[in-house]
Amino acid sequence: MQKRKSRLKPKPELTSNPEGAALTGNTVTLTCHMDQSTGWQFYWYQHTQKHQKNTTDKNSYTVNIDSVSDGGQYWCRAGRGNPVYYTNYSDALWVNVTDDPKAVVTVKPEENLFREETVTLRCDIQGGGDTEWTYSWTVENTNYRNKYIVSEYKKQEYKISSVEHTHSGKYTCRGKTRDGQNSEISDAVTLTVSDETKAVLSVSPQKWLTEGDSVTLICEVYGSSTGWTFSWYRDDNDRKYKLLSDRKLHSQFCCCKSHKCRGERGEQVYYTEDSNTQPLCFSGVTSSVFLIISPNRTQHFTSDSLSLSCEDQSNSTGWTVRRYTDSEEMEDCSSIHWGSQTGSTCRISPVYTDDTREYWCHSESGENSDPVNITIHNPTIVLIQSEREVLVHHDH
Missing domain, CATH: 2.60.40.10 (Immunoglobulins)
Incomplete structure (x- = not known):
């Protein structure tokens, strides 16, 4: 079988x-x-x-x-x-x-932005290897409390030109492979859009210089610190500001010159508004002129008159009294705002608490006396103190 x-x-x-x-x-x-x-x-x-x-x-x-x-x-x-x-x-x-690759968002220039700046967000997949990814972006708008998917943006970089307040919000992204597998959603990056900003200029260590001194001007953009470069300007003649090439200014200054700066950043360059002005004065090694305050008492009362005289040991002429304005500009006594100049004497009549300033003598040749701080308290106590010594004028 x-x-x-x-x-x-x-x-x-x-x-x-x-x-x-x-x-x-x-x-x-x-x-x-x-x-x-x-x-x-x-x-x-x-x-x-x-x-x-x-x-x-x-x-x-x-x-x-x-x-x-x-x-x-x-x-x-x-x-x-x-x-x-x-x-x-x-x-x-x-x-x-x-493990699920993690999406990570980076921002250029930074999360704190100003109106009309350009910002670029980039989505990178950490641990994604050589896999080809497509991308999706989600925005949670902080102004309107709504959340939406930016469906038209499938690219790795999400660029916003000329941002406005409506672009403030939380941005996340995630990656997706061709066969439909998703990465983890990124942590949120919060964009904050503020109004146009102004650079702020400060001086270190002092505004008054003598021969051989070095001074640094510091330009800052408050509320933001990333990606800025700065331009520097000096008032050379009649407040016409000239661009300076130095980024940090170390100098021996002649006379009193006002300086200002502004910040700029981004490929499509965004400029801040011009900063406040800062005057720098070169007083020389030894000044031959002194600022004398009269009357010879250290207390003055509101509505009194104050006389500021430039006394020159070399008997040169052409001295005038100067002070800073609230905006840090230099102003002569002959200005209609605060005093009247006769010869080398400036008269302030009457005095007010707003006359609390720093005063000095300035010559036509550009020489300056040491500055004198005059502080007027309310009730009307005037303290007069020189940076080097207190000079008291005696009536003859």
């Missing part, structure tokens, strides 16, 4: 979608391919063929990738009938799992 030849058991083929590495937080669909008739059930195994994971009526099984432990080797086989007839196991399929 001839023996019946045994038929080989079928062997399914196991595939995955997506192929390659799987990201935590996503899913992988396994498919067990059988070239046989219907009626099969499908058995799914992970790590070993003895570790059955699930049974399905369909030839597909979805694995939720919650952690790296969900990766590893997978098998499938099919079975039907009673008693159950099993196919062979499929070949092992590796499911490689990596």
Whole structure:
């Protein structure tokens, strides 16, 4: 009697979608391919063929990738009938799992912006390897408390030209692979758009210089510190400001010159408003003139008159009394705002608390006396103090 030849058991083929590495937080669909008739059930195994994971009526099984432990080797086989007839196991399929890549947003020039500046946000996927990504951006507007997806921006860089207050808000991005796997959403970057700003100029260590002194002018943009460069200007003649090439000014100054600066940044350059002005005066090694205050008392009362005289040891002429205005400009006594000049004497009549200033003598040749601080208190106590000494004029 001839023996019946045994038929080989079928062997399914196991595939995955997506192929390659799987990201935590996503899913992988396994498919067990059988070239046989219907009626099969499908058995799914992970790590070993003895570790059955699930049974399905369909030839597909979805694995939720919650952690790296969900990766590893997978098998499938099919079975039907009673008693159950099993196919062979499929070949092992590796499911490689990596932690979800993290999207990170960077901002240029910075998060604190001013109206009409240009800002560029960039989305980078940390741990994304060589995978090709598309990008999506989400904006939560802080002014209107609404949240929306910027669907038209699929690129890695999100550029906003000429920002306005309406662009203030929280910006996030995430990446997506071609097969539909998503990165983690980035941490939010908050853009704050303010009105136009003004640079602020300060002087260190002092405004008054003698020969050999060095001084540094410091230009700052309050509320912002990133990406700025600065231009410097000096009043050379009749308050016509000339651009200076030096970024830090170390100098021996002749006469009194006002200085100012402004900040600029960005590829499409944004300029701040001009800063306040700062005067710098060169008084020489030894001044031959002294500023004398009369009457010779140290207390003055509101509505009194004050006389400021320039007494020159070399008997030169052409002296006038100067002081700073509230805006740090230099102003002569002959100004209609505060005094009248006769010869080398300036008369302030009457005096007010607003006459608390720094006063000095200035010659036509550009020489300056040491400055004198006059502080008028309310009630009307005037303290007169020189930076070097107190000079008291005695009536003859």
